[in-house]
Amino acid sequence: MHIWLGNFQSEREFEKYLDQKEYLDAWAIYDNELPTGNEYDVEPDTELRCDFCKEVNLYTYDEDSMIMKYYQDAIEIRALAKDILADEEELGNVWKKHTINNANAVIAYKVNDLSEEDASNSKTVEYLGKITRISAASTDDFGVHHLWVGRYDFEKEEIKEIIDVDENEIIDLNFYYSYMKEKLDDMIINRIEDFNVAEKMILKADEMKIPNEVNAILDLFLNKTSEIDGKKIGMNLGMKYIGRFEVE
Structure with a gap:
């Protein structure tokens, strides 16, 4: 599970950063298939993608595999670990490698075909890394x-x-x-x-x-x-x- 943290002025700004509506609406009038690279297979302009997708080199994302959450106050590790079902110790270990102040938004994406190299290219949000363990507490339920x-x-x-x-x-x-x-x-x-x-x-x-x-x-x-x-x-x-x- 890839983890990013960021600081946004408002929840609306955070939602705009992840808003794929314009790209998906344009995509729907074509063949609803991801780009193939074939010059005869015309696809929507990739600049229509959300800023997050453009930064980490995604065409789109699966909302069922992603947690996107905005907080009114700065995020604390314990609360974040609980919200994304991450192991608190492992989350803390990757967090302390970064200097992140007053983060109030998280993106957690469970996907296997996004490389850590691409994930770390994000500019608006900071990439913490990839978490491999589900919290021990969560496995009780x-x-x-x-x-x-x-x-x-x-x-x-x-x-x-x-x-x-x-x-x-x-x-x-x-x-x-x-x-x-x-x-x-x-x-x-x-x-x-x-x-x-x-x-x-x-x-x-x-x-x-x-x-x-x-x-x-x-x-x-x-x-x-x-x-x-x-x-x-x-x-x-x-x-x-x-x-x-x-x-x-």
Whole structure:
């Protein structure tokens, strides 16, 4: 999870810094696909992107994987760690490497295809670094991954409707689809940040003799107390349920 801190005059100014509406509206009239570099595949002007996206070299961002929060007063480490479910000690270690005074806004983005080099190019906000651990306190209540694999593409809102899980119980919904089949092992390793969980998923999929080339994976990270019928959800999605994996 990448972390940036900044100081803004108002919440409106912070929202403007992250506002992708103009770019997405322009993007919608094309093919709703990211730029390919093909001269015949015309795309919107990248200058329409929000300032944050331009600074860190993103075309757009996934709001479901991002925490954007403005504070009325200067941020304190303990409160911030709680808000973004980060390990307080690890957050403190990266924070103290920077001289940041009176930060009142945070951007926390859980994404694997943004390099730390690009992330550190931000100018309006200061990049702290990448946090790898979820807070130990949070795992008392949060910490169950459910994994499905399949071959169909879905929008995240469509998945949420199908799984029918209370929004408050969803910590993260990580769906990845590739038009061309990819190795399941690579998909899991590249998209599940907790290596121990990823390893368990790979072993379980191997036990179940799941083909090692698939189009899509769905990792649903839920509150530990949540109860779902993984096989039924899999049937509704047309995906194979691999199982339930606790964070240790």
